[in-house]
Amino acid sequence: MRIYLDHNATTPVRPEVADAMDVVQRSLFGNASSVHEEGAAAKAECDRARARVASLLRVEPADVLFTGGATEANNTALLGLLAQRTEGPGHLVTTNVEHPSVDAPLEWLERAGWCVTRVPVDAEGRVEEDAVVAAITPETALVSVIWANNETGVLQPVEAIAAAVRDHGVPFHSDATQAVGKVSVDLSSVPVDLLSLSAHKLNGPKGVGCLIARGGIAFEPILLGGPQERRRRGGTENVAGIAGLGVACELAEHELPERSSRYRALRDRLWEGLQAKVPGIRRNGSAVFVLPNSLNVEFEGAAGEILLQALDLEGIAVSSGAACASGTIEPSQVLLAMGRSPEAARGSLRMSVGYGVDEVQIDQLLAVLPDLVERARRASTV
Helix, strand or coil: CCEECECCCCCCCCHHHHHHHHHHHHHCCCCCCCCCHHHHHHHHHHHHHHHHHHHHHCCCHHHEEEECCHHHHHHHHHHHHHHCCCCCCCEEEEECCCCHHHHHHHHHHHHCCCEEEEECCCCCCCCCHHHHHHCCCCCEEEEECCCECCCCCEECCHHHHHHHHHHCCCCEEEECCCCECCECCCCCCCCCCEEEEEHHHCCCCCCCEEEEEHHHCCCCCCCCCCCHHHHCCCCCCCHHHHHHHHHHHHHHHHHHHHHHHHHHHHHHHHHHHHHHHCCCEEECCCCCCECCCEEEEEECCCCHHHHHHHHHHCCEECEECCEEECCEEECCHHHHHCCCCHHHHHCEEEEECCCCCCHHHHHHHHHHHHHHHHHHHHHHHC
């Protein structure tokens, strides 16, 4: 049986989620926008899921806008909010370790004349609250800061940043895709205006997520052509996916303390084992302000893509912090932003635990990885 340690990429769907989706697919086939009984039943399922998402995040159900995932939610938050601006291009503040689904729309806005300030992170991958606030100008229309990084798991001081940004009267957005379901994201105490997430990061299905838009904050829809989601997102609702997201959020709400503790114990077992068995390693990112399930490690003198492929042949799935394009391995932009060299970034692996991972699997990885690292290091010197 294979060992899956890439839960920050996507997670296995929980049986409870799959069962709920199966019921919808088989029995609740109506269009949630239709007024007949079948449509009303589908709408009721969406409303039930909306309430479950809202309960996990401590927001009002009306604040929950279902989307096709966090990429759509991020694009809606950035492009939809700013499309209504009548003064012309303005200014945005973000960090230099955002997810590509935030970076890409920001680059589009730059080409359209917007000014974007990317506040740098320190060697541990954290951005300073004061640096974000100092970047705000009278022209700042939005501040967007990732809650938890997808590569390193590093948690940003979102609570403090959100409060400071609110004091300046500027809307605040956070991509919380990696955080929801792993750590507490309680918006009753964090003044976030817009927040994005994806179901498949917390044991729900792919292709569905949501944008939390609080307090009636206005934005232009980026998907036009229908009155769905209170005219904020056109398109027939993915009722089965929405139901799955709702169940995943309900499970997360009930299990979060135990889940976080369990993931942390597995992650720490892995890191301590690596320290004992593999020389020449370094942890990438903060060891304190980090998701409980995430570990990013540099293996000095070993190519990360070689280790990834060797582990895959051993039946173990992990992730490299690099992107593959046309056979070329590019170093992780996140690790470069933290001051790592291109060589160090290419020699790093991300290992992330989650549902279904146990101590036996961690120990199996630790049993094979030292030899694979040694072989990869020898190969790099040939």
